[in-house]
Amino acid sequence: MIRQKTAVTFFLSATSHAAAAATPAKTAAAAGNPLADAQHYWDVSAAWVNSHWLQIGIAIGAGLLIYFLLSMIRTFALKHAQSAAGDLTLTHIAGRVIHKTKSIVIAIIAIRMVAGYAQPPAAIMQIIQFVFTIAVVLQVAIWGREIILGLIQRRAAEGHNETLSNAMGIIRLLISVALFAIATIVILDNMGVNVTGLIAGLGIGGIAIGLAAQGIFSDLFASLSIIFDRPFRVGETIKYDTSTATVERIGLKSTRLRSLGGELLVISNTNLLSKEITNFAHLHRRRITFKIGVIYQTTPTMLRDLPALLEEQVVAAGHEFIRSSFLTFGPSSLDFELIFDVFSDQFDVVAAARTDVGIRLFDAMTRAGYGFAYPTQTSFTAAPDGTMIMPYPESPKPRAAAAKAPRPD
Numbered sequence: 001m002i003r004q005k006t007a008v009t010f011f012l013s014a015t016s017h018a019a020a021a022a023t024p025a026k027t028a029a030a031a032g033n034p035l036a037d038a039q040h041y042w043d044v045s046a047a048w049v050n051s052h053w054l055q056i057g058i059a060i061g062a063g064l065l066i067y068f069l070l071s072m073i074r075t076f077a078l079k080h081a082q083s084a085a086g087d088l089t090l091t092h093i094a095g096r097v098i099h100k101t102k103s104i105v106i107a108i109i110a111i112r113m114v115a116g117y118a119q120p121p122a123a124i125m126q127i128i129q130f131v132f133t134i135a136v137v138l139q140v141a142i143w144g145r146e147i148i149l150g151l152i153q154r155r156a157a158e159g160h161n162e163t164l165s166n167a168m169g170i171i172r173l174l175i176s177v178a179l180f181a182i183a184t185i186v187i188l189d190n191m192g193v194n195v196t197g198l199i200a201g202l203g204i205g206g207i208a209i210g211l212a213a214q215g216i217f218s219d220l221f222a223s224l225s226i227i228f229d230r231p232f233r234v235g236e237t238i239k240y241d242t243s244t245a246t247v248e249r250i251g252l253k254s255t256r257l258r259s260l261g262g263e264l265l266v267i268s269n270t271n272l273l274s275k276e277i278t279n280f281a282h283l284h285r286r287r288i289t290f291k292i293g294v295i296y297q298t299t300p301t302m303l304r305d306l307p308a309l310l311e312e313q314v315v316a317a318g319h320e321f322i323r324s325s326f327l328t329f330g331p332s333s334l335d336f337e338l339i340f341d342v343f344s345d346q347f348d349v350v351a352a353a354r355t356d357v358g359i360r361l362f363d364a365m366t367r368a369g370y371g372f373a374y375p376t377q378t379s380f381t382a383a384p385d386g387t388m389i390m391p392y393p394e395s396p397k398p399r400a401a402a403a404k405a406p407r408p409d
Contacts (some may be wrong), residue, residue, distance in 0.1 A: 067110040089154075245257035286341065290357075294365075295372070322341060
């Protein structure tokens with residue numbers, strides 16, 4: 001009897017050792033078979049459902065509740081943003097961002113929030129975490145794109161900029177490529193992929209593209225700089241380098257200007273921003289300077305009275321008198337300077353004011369007896385002995401008037 005028990009025990013022990021030795025081989029064989037892997041995951045999932053069905057049911061109910069709450073918040077925020085007065089306000093941009101929130105992303109967020117309570121197997125939890133990471137990263141990229149584009153469109157709407165409106169297509173493309181490239185790198189990094197080489201490749205490729213299209217991108221970014229910094233706008237008169245012209249159109253590569261002579265000037269945005277620009281559109285006042293020359297025969301008393309006469313005419317014309325003073329002894333005139341301000345940003349108004357004041361000064365000075373100087377030159381001729389000879393014959397000496405004899409009555 002004892003021998004039989006010993007034999008049975010030995011048989012069972014040998015059988016168990018044989019099964020244990022065969023299990024790794026079976027597992028290794030199944031590891032390379034997709035059908036076996038799927039069967040394995042199915043068995044594990046079925047076992048999990050059978051053992052945690054109550055927790056799974058509670059988690060599903062909580063997930064649905066979270067999903068509906070997040071959906072209601074999205075709907076409420078969207079209605080509130082769309083009811084804001086005006087277009088392209090910050091609230092309107094927020095509404096656009098909320099509107100781009102995908103329902104599937106909300107569902108994945110709800111699943112991730114309740115997954116821990118249901119205690120799923122490690123494989124299922126990894127899948128949930130992987131899908132959650134992809135969904136959130138892509139959603140953040142979409143949000144970022146809408147925020148950037150909304151702010152750009154808001155800036156364009158404030159300035160009624162046609163150029164920026166036309167460039168929105170290429171700007172949307174560049175922003176989308178940049179944001180989704182970053183999102184792809186983040187996703188690959190979370191998957192355990194070494195993205196160092198990919199980042200280096202993208203950097204080298206970007207440098208190569210930038211060098212190849214250096215002129216195009218330089219003018220494009222210069223155009224965006226003009227649009228956002230607004231050193232000038234369409235319709236304003238500017239002076240750059242030695243040219244004065246009115247801005248007609250701001251393009252992606254060049255700006256078109258209409259000179260005072262009527263010529264159309266086309267200059268690249270990069271070259272335009274590299275020069276000093278004077279904008280005449282934002283002047284609250286314009287300063288006008290007159291240089292007035294009177295003849296040397298003017299008496300000292302009249303010279304002292306001239307500044308007051310000039311000030312009187314400027315004030316009578318309704319402008320702000322700054323100063324009037326003696327300037328210098330000119331070659332053929334005594335020069336005075338008159339400075340006054342015209343409160344207007346319209347060049348036509350300033351030109352009319354300058355004309356009006358000039359005519360007033362000419363009228364007042366003429367009536368007061370002032371003589372305007374003009375360039376004169378007198379030539380003298382010398383005799384062989386150095387004696388100066390007048391260039392014109394001397395006037396005859398006045399003869400004494402003969403006494404008239406009284407006539408006889």
